[in-house]
Amino acid sequence: MAGTAEATTQQTTLDQQMGFSTDGNQYLTFTLGDEHYGVEILRVQEIKGYTAVTRIPNTPGYIKGVLNLRGTIVPIIDLRTKFSMEQVEYSKVTVIIVLEVKGRTMGIIVDAVSDVLNIPGKDVQPPPDFGHTVDVSFLSGIGKSGDKLVALLDIDKVLSVGEIDQATAVAA
């Protein structure tokens, strides 16, 4: 019996080394400026380099436009604009992460993708409360990975269509 237990421990360590999840969730992390963000890896459909998009008339600024993804029309959202961060030129490392959000396919534009991280549940703390000064309602938590802080996005909230509709109504 002792042998079996040992084997299990070894296996767990191996899994962790290999980056497989045995506890907690795996996140695809990316950067916006100096900040690190993560999205649940199971929601990611693909990652592609930035290509020009077609602007959608009369929509809020953070909706960059639409893209032809193998015959489907996919809306693309600029996360920097969405988070009211300063704009940067799109470069060679600018990336579109295509995600699945409540049955819809959408893309987000980020500065660069960094890593796939396994963040165990014990290393995730609830999002801090800044009151009205900073809106963090779209975060599902703050993850720790080594000395890095990763803001974990609740992608359903970030890309909620209801919010897009509202924003449009305000814009109009």
Place this chain on the structure above:
Amino acid sequence: MSTDLSRFQDAFFEESAEHLSTMEEGLLQLEQRPTDLDLLNRIFRAAHSIKGNAGMFSFTDLSGFTHHVETVLDALRNGRIGVTKPVIDLLLDARDTMKTLLGAVQGQGSADAEAVEAIRVKLEACRAVSPVGAQHVVPLPRAEVGRTDASPRLVRYRIAWTPPDDVFQRGLDPARILQELADLGTVNSVTADLARVPDLQAIDPERCYLSWSIELETGSVVRDVESVFEFVREGSVLAITDVGAQHVVPLPPSTAEPTAERKRIGEILVEEGVATPEQIAVALGKQKRLGDILVEDRAVSPQQVQQALEKQRQMEAAAAARKAEPSSIRVDTTKIDKLINLVGELVITQSMISDLGHHFEMDKLPMLLERVVQLERNTREIQERVMAVRMVPIGTVFNRFPRLVRDLASSKRKQVRLTLSGEETELDKTVIESIGDPLTHLIRNAVDHGLELPEDRIARGKPEEGTITLNAFHQGGTICITVEDDGRGLNREKIVAKAIAQGLITEGETLSDDAVWPLIFRPGFSTAEAVTDVSGRGVGMDVVKRNIESLGGTVMIQTTEGRGSRFTLKLPLTLAIIEGMSVRVGPEIYIVPLTSIIESIRPRREEIKTIVGRGELVDVRGAYLPLIRLYHVFGGAANLTDPIQAVLMIVESEGERVALMVDELLGQQQVVIKNLSQNFRKVEGIAGATILGNGQVAFIVDVRGLLTVSREENAVAA
């Protein structure tokens, strides 16, 4: 095996639906031409096919019922009863019942057994009624209909027979008995009861586990039928029911309940005396569900069972959802043949090009270009042909209306003649499926409100019989469907009065006729004095308009008081591909549907006028049209901001014309419409997106929405 059967079943459902419409159509025509034997034969064949196929799938309710219909049709055929309105009414009702029964076996709703029985009794009475000239069908008391031991008339027996287990050992063959029964008359149905068949391992090939229920129609008396079973009677459970008379003839040593077509094992055990009902009840109480047993044996956890059950429910729900949406299409084989030819050509062209590519030299360039052009032509033709596969003649929708009109007319005491034309006009299946309801509504309105009562019509010097004309034809890239009646027409005063009462317009406002008629499309608008069960509630016309517009179509009204009205529905041929004009505004490309473009002009300076400094108008041969700058409505930057240099496209939506200003026209092309709301949402002014040759996305302009957006922006600006 089971999937195979269900596949055949789907084909059966589809075919039966077709046969049912053949019957309906035929019956309605038969009323006009009572002596047309070919027609009658066609109806008969349709009914017969349904009966036969239903029997094959053991839908005994349906096949049994259809048999009665067939009998009446047969009586019509050999002149024993005449074609009268009551008979046609009854047959139409019976046809509806068949439809209900068919629906029931498809799992859509259930048939009301009493109603079915009532019709069945009427059918039976109908064929027993005295010959030609009978104007009223009096349902005869049942006893008079069927029970006739001595009469030569056909009698129906339902025979439930469970042979003894050792029937084979006694050297008797049940199949031979069935054959002998068939010799006596017509066997309408034979159903084998497999309930007693044990698992394969437990089967003793020398024992008979089957029992049968047979429906026999014969001129023989009960005794003759019994005599067939003479040799097997010992040990058999036999019940012969005279169905006409419900007269049960139990035979010794039968202990059976009559005519149980499918028995549970418990019932059989009780019948055979090997178990008492109490024993069975106790045993049934001991039965456990599979999940419980597995949990007890610790093979699985209760949660797992729960999950599995949940999954099962979901699968059932999913299966039900799938069932609800049959989506197959019947295609004319010539269309497929043409498509196959085209694909053949495509293959040839492709091999020619690849051949050229293998040893290519610059001097062969013209040849390559020529072949690429050929490839283009092939592809376009294939695209057109494939679209044509989805095209269905509109007759499939029109066919339901003769019946609707007939029923409505008789319930409204009106005389109506419905003429159909253009039934062969083809349009996309999705469009076909969505125009049924709006058309039904328009036709109901025409019968109920449009046409006057016969006496009023005579008073006005019109023929007693009102006419409703339903026509379909192609016009440019659209299809037009008109619903026309020669009734009283729309009453301008009434509509205006009602609109004022509802606050839709203000008193004293002068409106053109073309502005008055569309008021009837407002929700909740009805000028009917009395709300009837058919119409007048004020819901409907708005739904008609909404349905048609959601298909990208328009509704137009032309009417003359006292002379009639005509509703014209204009619909796109297909929803998937449109003919569009690509236009450029600054760096952006938009597609404007060709159907909404009237013309494109370059105006002269003096033709551009402004009103209150902002509103721009352009003079197009005397008509002042509002000028809308596309870059104003959609944002973005145009290269040209002076209308004199830019291009003005005159576009029309619902009779309203505006001039749309763009930088440049790029050319006309067919575009495949992609859905924008699938991953995003609807954007006002944009009908959809399409993918250009370079892979970029371009938006298709929705002219109607564009006008709305433009107005809102003006309002904000003001």
